[in-house]
Amino acid sequence: MKKSNRTIAGKRTAVAYLVSAPSLVLIFLIVVFPILYTGYISLTNMNTYHWFDFRIIGLRNYERALLVFDSGFLSALLMTVIWTAVNMALQLIIAFLIANLLNVRHLPLRNVYKTILMFPWAMPGYVSILLWKTGMFNSEFGLLTQWMKELSGLTVRWLQNDLSAFICCTVVNLWLALPFMIMIMDGGLKSIDRSFYESATIDGAGSIRQAVFITLPCLKPIIGPSVMITLFTTFKQFDIIYLMTQQVGSQTGAHIHTIITYAYENAFITNNYGYSSAISIMIFVLLIVFAQTTKRRGKEADA
Amino acid sequence: MRSSPAFHYHTFLEESIMRKALCLLMVFILFLLTGCTGNPDNQGGKSGPVTITIWHDKEAAVIAVLEEAVKALEPEIVVMFEKKAGMTESLKLVGNDKNAAPDMYFFAHDKIGVYAEMGILTPVTDLLGDDALAGYLPLTVKGGTYKGKIYQVPLYFETLLFMYNKKYMAEKDIPATTEQLYAYMQRKTKYGHYGFVEQHSTPYYAAGWIHGFGGSLITDDGVPCLDCAEVKSALTYHKKFVEYMPGETEYATVNTLFTEGMAHATIAGPWFVPTVRAVGIDVGIAPMPIVDETGLPLAPYSGIQGLHVLKVQAQQKKNVILQVLRTLMRPEVSVKLAKVSGCAPAVESCYTLDEVTNDSLIMAMRHTAETAIPMPNIPEMDVMWTVTGNLLTNVNMSGQDVDSAAKAAQKKVLELIEAMK
Numbered sequence A: 001m002k003k004s005n006r007t008i009a010g011k012r013t014a015v016a017y018l019v020s021a022p023s024l025v026l027i028f029l030i031v032v033f034p035i036l037y038t039g040y041i042s043l044t045n046m047n048t049y050h051w052f053d054f055r056i057i058g059l060r061n062y063e064r065a066l067l068v069f070d071s072g073f074l075s076a077l078l079m080t081v082i083w084t085a086v087n088m089a090l091q092l093i094i095a096f097l098i099a100n101l102l103n104v105r106h107l108p109l110r111n112v113y114k115t116i117l118m119f120p121w122a123m124p125g126y127v128s129i130l131l132w133k134t135g136m137f138n139s140e141f142g143l144l145t146q147w148m149k150e151l152s153g154l155t156v157r158w159l160q161n162d163l164s165a166f167i168c169c170t171v172v173n174l175w176l177a178l179p180f181m182i183m184i185m186d187g188g189l190k191s192i193d194r195s196f197y198e199s200a201t202i203d204g205a206g207s208i209r210q211a212v213f214i215t216l217p218c219l220k221p222i223i224g225p226s227v228m229i230t231l232f233t234t235f236k237q238f239d240i241i242y243l244m245t246q247q248v249g250s251q252t253g254a255h256i257h258t259i260i261t262y263a264y265e266n267a268f269i270t271n272n273y274g275y276s277s278a279i280s281i282m283i284f285v286l287l288i289v290f291a292q293t294t295k296r297r298g299k300e301a302d303a
Numbered sequence B: 001m002r003s004s005p006a007f008h009y010h011t012f013l014e015e016s017i018m019r020k021a022l023c024l025l026m027v028f029i030l031f032l033l034t035g036c037t038g039n040p041d042n043q044g045g046k047s048g049p050v051t052i053t054i055w056h057d058k059e060a061a062v063i064a065v066l067e068e069a070v071k072a073l074e075p076e077i078v079v080m081f082e083k084k085a086g087m088t089e090s091l092k093l094v095g096n097d098k099n100a101a102p103d104m105y106f107f108a109h110d111k112i113g114v115y116a117e118m119g120i121l122t123p124v125t126d127l128l129g130d131d132a133l134a135g136y137l138p139l140t141v142k143g144g145t146y147k148g149k150i151y152q153v154p155l156y157f158e159t160l161l162f163m164y165n166k167k168y169m170a171e172k173d174i175p176a177t178t179e180q181l182y183a184y185m186q187r188k189t190k191y192g193h194y195g196f197v198e199q200h201s202t203p204y205y206a207a208g209w210i211h212g213f214g215g216s217l218i219t220d221d222g223v224p225c226l227d228c229a230e231v232k233s234a235l236t237y238h239k240k241f242v243e244y245m246p247g248e249t250e251y252a253t254v255n256t257l258f259t260e261g262m263a264h265a266t267i268a269g270p271w272f273v274p275t276v277r278a279v280g281i282d283v284g285i286a287p288m289p290i291v292d293e294t295g296l297p298l299a300p301y302s303g304i305q306g307l308h309v310l311k312v313q314a315q316q317k318k319n320v321i322l323q324v325l326r327t328l329m330r331p332e333v334s335v336k337l338a339k340v341s342g343c344a345p346a347v348e349s350c351y352t353l354d355e356v357t358n359d360s361l362i363m364a365m366r367h368t369a370e371t372a373i374p375m376p377n378i379p380e381m382d383v384m385w386t387v388t389g390n391l392l393t394n395v396n397m398s399g400q401d402v403d404s405a406a407k408a409a410q411k412k413v414l415e416l417i418e419a420m421k
Helices: A002-041 A060-068 A071-102 A110-122 A125-136 A143-152 A162-191 A194-202 A207-235 A239-246 A259-266 A273-302 B005-036 B060-073 B087-094 B109-118 B124-128 B138-143 B178-188 B203-212 B229-242 B251-259 B270-278 B311-328 B331-341 B348-352 B360-368 B381-396 B402-420
Strands: B050-056 B077-083 B104-108 B153-159 B161-165 B265-268 B283-286 B301-310
Touching: A002 A273, A060 A273, A071 A110, A071 A162, A071 A207, A071 A259, A110 A162, A125 A143, A125 A162, A125 A239, A162 A207, A162 A239, A194 A207, A207 A273, A239 A259, A259 A273, B050 B087, B050 B311, B060 B077, B060 B311, B060 B331, B077 B311, B087 B104, B087 B109, B104 B109, B104 B311, B109 B301, B109 B381, B124 B301, B124 B311, B138 B153, B138 B301, B153 B270, B153 B311, B153 B331, B153 B360, B161 B270, B161 B360, B178 B229, B203 B229, B203 B301, B203 B381, B229 B381, B229 B402, B251 B265, B251 B270, B270 B283, B270 B360, B283 B360, B301 B311, B331 B348, B381 B402
Parallel strands: B050 B077, B050 B104
Antiparallel strands: B104 B301, B153 B301, B161 B265, B161 B283
């Protein structure tokens, strides 16, 4: 009997694997294989001059890649951490406030506001970024520039220096990222049992105490995965900073670099795929370390 | 111990699911395998029409001219023009795969070095013979030459042109020299108007000034010259012009200033002329100003558009590709292409035809071609664009000292070139 039970269990496991097989194959092809292949390429001399006849050269690319991790890279890493922290903090605060406003009882036209707030999400990021760059921040025709000219007579070049460019990039990132966070928080707020608030009100708790002791603790597990996803998206941000300040032909004079834009400018443009892959793998390891650290700290805070 | 009917039913059900899952898996694997195989039409079959595929990134009007020309080859040869987004990267990926690579591609000459080093191109002279391009403008042949071999059949070329708005810039004000241009900018840059605008911190545009000082971004054999005396002189001199230009250096801003009538003159490519004319601006084309200090004109880069043959296909379809090339090399095709593209024919004999000589735009480009320099096609240019762009931005927009910025840029570009290998 035991044997036949084991056979049944074994068959069930096999069925489970078989049914999952197409998804597993897809995940392997889309996620695992590119990482493994990048790892393989990082051990070769694949570049313009050895495109099809590349060979394994061991860890030589990693030795050279370490040269990229110079003072410029460390500055970029620091900038990436600041960029991630500032953006995450602003996103969470603003999304929390807007989501709460959207959940005000008897709010008229609630769905209209939601639709408008989701609009940036529906637009391709590339288009949004260039619209902001040319439509808002352009020093000749941008809306902000026109306002400044009318108000003070001054022409401001918003993207020329590092600080103002950082602020402008943050604004664009918030515009692009807030809809997702608002949607998650809005869903989270809806899932909190109303009776908690009713009891708290009877006990004399005000809005702020209710937000701190009911809303935030209840929201935390719901928005946790979304925060993690956004954290990584922000950490490995490339397109906003590159398109706003560094695109060849429309550089602005600002020198803000995240680790990805720094790696792009110092390795990826060389067409040396072995070398670039080594840097990619090192950044990948860095992200894994960052993820584990964040996860551990999250667990410690919960404990 | 006998098993129950329920157990049998479950076992049957599981086996049935397993069979279905296995079938699904097999179908999926088959789908993947068939998806990976190439298009059989792309093979040079022994019977029936032979299909030649040409990848391109051009507008419909240009391709219509080519399609019309190759119709004469049907039904034996059918030429398919496929517009390809991200063509340069696609060629890197499939350039040596006979099932996926095109037979030819139609693009600018500046990637020739990369593809030749990768080994995916075949010299066109191997197909056409050494003298096949004898009747072409030297500039266009030079553009397609890499390490002594010609990899491109040029169809037409473009150069940057000095354009002015006739409403604002009178005939007598057209600057013959750069100092005259500077004086004009000083007089006219006020009240929201600019005497002259250009993409001052974009390497493609700034190169004209560097060449005007006898310098270059990089030598033919790939040695960068960003800290050479000529380049530094050009950057220093050019900077005083930048002070009378807008802070933005990008294409859209510069061109909009001209089309809105806020800039009196600009340097732009021929592709900009139809836009300018469409908004009703009476645009004039003038020769490039001469740098007072050197006596040399501003000499912009030139882009040569033409056909390149993939080695993997040339081996099996040599004669068919040869026929297609010869058909598209006819001077009348060049003239038609020049007309629809707004560029200049690569074939020298076209410049004896009235329809070409009567076109002021084409003739202006022909004139500039005497001094223009083909964009370098060596692989090192891939890193030069970024580093030179940074150098120009540092000097023109961040106010860095020319000497130190040039020195840092030279060091960086040498590191990157080393990293390429």
